[in-house]
Amino acid sequence: MKITLISVYDWISWLTFFGYWFLVVATALRIITKRRPTTFVVAWMLIIYMLPVVGIILYFLLGETHLGQRRVKRAQEMRPIINAFTQKLHDFPFIFTKGVSNVAKPLFQLCENQTGLGGIKGNHIDLISTTDEIFDHLIKDIDQASSNIEMVFYIWYKGGRANQVEEALIRAAKRGVVCRLILDSAGSRQFIKTGESQKMKDAGIQIVESLKVNLFRFMFRRLDLRQHRKIAIIDNHIAYTGSMNIVDPNFFKQDKHVGKWVDIMIRMHGPITTLMSTIFASDWEMETGKKISLPKVTDFAETPEEKKHIMQLIPSGPGYTENMIHQALLTAIYSAQEEIIFTTPYLVPSDDLLHAICTAAQRGVKVSIIIPKKNDSMMVNWASRAFFSDLLESGVKLYQFENNLLHTKSVLIDKQLSLVGTVNLDMRSLWLNFEVTAVIDDTEFAEKLNSLLQSYLNQSIQILPEEWRKRPFWQHITERLFYFFAPLL
CATH class of the missing domain: 1.20.5 (Single alpha-helices involved in coiled-coils or other helix-helix interfaces)
Structure with a gap:
């Protein structure tokens, strides 16, 4: 043929x-x-x-969460060590408490059942809400460090006061303080490539580029899996977390025309810092394969102040309890009886989270969500708008923060329970990235956070349902188009 x-x-x-x-x-x-x-x-x-x-x-x-075989193996090897360390905390029962508020009780029960640790009392927390104050506190603590400094940040961007943090770390390294720094490869790409990072290395600061961006690695690890935590630990005694990267808003992303980024951080000291140190130790070993000493529990052997700032930390990401932050948010929302205030720069919730928020409003809880009017991501901006109708029809009050980009990530429930950290209300933060959220059950802290959130509301414009329904038809189409990409953002 x-x-x-x-x-x-x-x-x-x-x-x-x-x-x-x-x-x-x-x-x-x-x-x-x-x-x-x-x-x-x-x-x-x-x-x-x-x-x-x-x-x-x-x-x-x-589409899939590939951490990479090497990191998976390290995560598996670390888990028994971390579990053994957290079990040692139970040798000091006076740092734990069952005396949490009614609204916080379901969330702390979740934490205890999932991690083995309940509410930890005796912590002291400062809410720092301006960039200059954050830099002032951080630089002062670095200058007073005597043994070790550990940091994890998604973005480090040179310029302005960020350079002062760099100089403080160099001073610390020169006087013998061990300085370890983990920077995300994508978020800190420009800084890692500059001479500034090399100058820090030359001074003895250990800098690790986390989750390196490399097209040849896509067969082994998901490319958009990011180290999104913002953590600083000083002498295993003082810890910071919140929404702010090491960037000076006067220099960072000014070409995006969204204004200055508005952030908060919390400064903590007390038993809770032991957990923050274990999170860093886990991240460090996962990236480098090298073990570092976990903090000594005996540092907190003195009986803490009885009811001061009951806390818990919830880390997330591959290797941690799956969907823990998502579960925590749902639990907290369903526990609310009076009021919930959210702040997030990126509002692309899961179906479950959207349903929980709408249900809260429908059962009479006063629900407010504050988002920036201008966003640095066009796709996220349009995808967010696709959720507005459902939220507004359920009675949720939506506010757009004017002039600057509100980057604060927080949840305040019934003026009692606070969640502050690095988590955005989007799919990436909830299910993919390495994140951390601080849970605080304390009226005094909640009052301070509420005062800050009220100041945000005073700088915001409410989106009214009747006005929202009048938007042009082409916007409806654009919103629905980007809605299909919402789970991928």
């Missing part, structure tokens, strides 16, 4: 056609079997069908 060029071409065409559809079906089945939220499944199904070949490649690049 004579084989013609046309018949060969036909065979190749059919093989290509069936090969492609086999890949589509196999990928679709893989997505379905992951048992992820319906919106996540529908979004990826649309992408792989609408973008031939490219959609399949994007899914394996961005």
